[in-house]
Amino acid sequence: MARILLVDDEKIARTLYGDYLTAVGHTVTAVATLQDARQALAMDRFDAVVTDLILPGGDGMEVLRSVREHHPGVEVVVITALDKVDPAVRAIKSGAAEYLVKPVAPEALQHAVRRALTTRDLMQENASLRRHVALLEAGQRLATTLDREKLATATTGALESMAAASAVVLLERDANLGLRAQGTRGLPQGMEDALVSWLRDQLQEARAPRELEVLDAPFDRVLSFPAVEGESVLGHAVLCYKGPGTEWATEAASYLVRNWTLALRNLDRFAAVEDLAYVDDLTRLFNTRYLHLVLDREVRDALQTQRPFSLLFLDLDHFKSINDTHGHLVGSKVLVETARVVKGCVRDHDVVARYGGDEYVVMLRGTDSGGALKVAERIRRTMETHQFLAREGLSLKLSTCIGVASFPEHARDKATLLDLSDRAMYRGKRGTRNVVYMAAQDLEAPPAARRQGGSGAA
Template sequence: MARILLVDDEKMARTLYGDYLRSAGHVVTAVGRFEEFREALEAEAYDAVVTDLILPGADGMEVLRYSKERYPGIEVVVITGLDKVDPAVRAIKSGAAEYLVKPVAPEALQHAVRRALTTRDLLRENASLRQYVSLLEMGQRIATTLDRERLAIAVSSALEAQTLANAVLLLLREGGPLKLHGHSGLDPQVVEELEPVLCSQLQGIRTPRALDALPVPYEHVLAFPASDGELSLGQIVLFFSSAPPENVPEVAGFLSRHYAMALRNLGRFAEVEDLAYMDDLTHLYNMRYLHLVLDREVKAAQQTQGTFSLLFMDLDHFKSVNDTHGHLVGSRLLVEVGRVLKSCVRERDVVVRYGGDEYVVLLRSTDAGGALKVAERIRRTMERHAFVPREGIAISLTTCVGVASFPEHARDKGALLDMADRAMYRGKRGTRNVVYMAALDLESPPAERKVAG
């Protein structure tokens, strides 16, 4: 059963066609003028319009155009007494579902309306299917994104497209309180004010909810948790200037689950990535990571006219520790050296086990003078420290430290490492337990220098 609006200026035609359609089970409203047609459309919802092509003060083509422009979900069947091709072509091109020529048999009218309604239903199903496929593709794209910035952009874009939100804000949790991940459609100053408020309101919230009393010019604000099973990984906040579409909870819930999956995958990927850059013994960063971070540091320093420094260290007479106490004690000593080094530098500096008993420290935003002070602090701390006391022994150990700074001593990572290594080697060839600054005339270490020296 469908609701049909019948438009014909002839009373007899309205009665006849109305009876045809009612006998097929439809509910029919019949009007005779264009103005009555508009009033009827505004008053009630209709599934189809059946109109005569010739009306007083207007025509069926105007009815057709008005219906399609204002109510695109309505199908229109045109009836006329003009047995000509041109009006039929114009009607079909303008969006008419069917074109019938008088006299119209009951079966023909019923069939035309039934086919028009079937076409409408198929179009709706097709549109719904396309939206579902688009949503599915967006969800898959989100779930497989392993770059943090690209993930924020992908999620925000998908939410704006699928929910018609005016603005989006994303919060994530990384082993602590919520913090900002990304946003779209919001002024940065507004985001700065919103972030602490939203992080406080949504901390520990596991169900969707509407948010009130926020300092934003939006009538509706909805929050959806991004959860993976029992684990809450973040929040999606949507801002609407008017009432949000009815499907927003379903769509936002679907995308928030994929956002959570992506955050979980991102965390797992980071763990695997960390393992690739960690030294198995000391759990310091390894040489692979050193080259990666040096590339970044050189690029950043070139762009900002900044500086940083490298400390290249080698333990003095470490081979004798292995020979006297065994390799197990030697390995534990190397682990303890890593802890001592980290205690002497800032958290943002990078401590690396370069290989064997060699270590490198990258001191961010530190010139040669500052690096020299840190190097001397390390040398003194190592000299005074009693290593591996749990083994029932207290091993004394010293180190040679070479210092080189960017851009004072070198302007690329290879030359900088070489200069720091040469400075360290000068100490190894001399008294040991010493700090040397890089210089152009320093001797290059032998190609096959003993690592355990």
């Protein structure tokens, strides 16, 4: 049954009402004053309070207000000898569950307390249901998010609000960099780098939820929840608490992290599908569809930052003779090996795309025309000296013409940059070949047939 605090300054009333309530199984603590009631509430947990309206040193309304402010979930039944409507209305408006007028029959008091406890249980069940519904909706939102930055923002926000965390850190596992911070929330200024570094060391091999030992931190508890998919750990959600936290917080965090894990898995699958759409089937370089997307973004960013970038337009010299002499299968292998050679001459964050046939385009980020000329010459020399298909006993020799155009020196839009780099490359095709040319406004345009069908015959 329930634990009841009985507040009445009359000893007979305390004894009588206490007997009424213990008779039906409740545990009763009886006090006589407002101060005693406050001390009892501070020291123990109660399910309901039964209080007289008139008390020495205060009144039952102050008991009611104190319970509402400091002890939510505890119901209050008010008893008074005043047979008037106003006090009853005032008590009910202030949050009293029941209002009884003395003398109070045993059945009336027992029934009033039972109804108050039933109301409390229903309110708690409703609150729990609302929390679970909100948690379910939050989990669904996370699981269906296919944008990595939005997912990090939504996940840290949900963990902070629904798991009542003081601060949140999301770490995702990168194949090359290990654990890296993908999102943070609520960390004190200047603390993020040190905490993230410490967490990386703590969680490198972790595969199960754990509490981390807190050292010199403004938090009392630090809990980590791994995002586990099969045998893989995709990341960790770390929740920091100023205080002990609650069982519900742990339950909410576990559920939200499961949905975060599902979203991370979906993102990886979505990225794989995107790769199929943006990767050339033969060379595994990016295709023209991706090249146009990244160029649109690079031009937009460069117009704001005025940071240069450059395009290299490559075309293989006399590639048709390789197809005619050795067949198209060997020609395809040469194209694949060319892709590897070109990628080996540029940085990881530069973009190499197969433009069509035996044409390739390289986008050099943050590189002006002078730097682009050096990279183009490095590619030209490497191609010239490389022995293609040496492992297959062919050791074919191949050269390339390269055209260079830079933003903002030669053009400030994608179409013109591509056109100028193509014209510069074509100038080399019409001359000595195996050469690098810089873009210029007066260069001859390539024939329309070559533009439409690629330069496999060149």
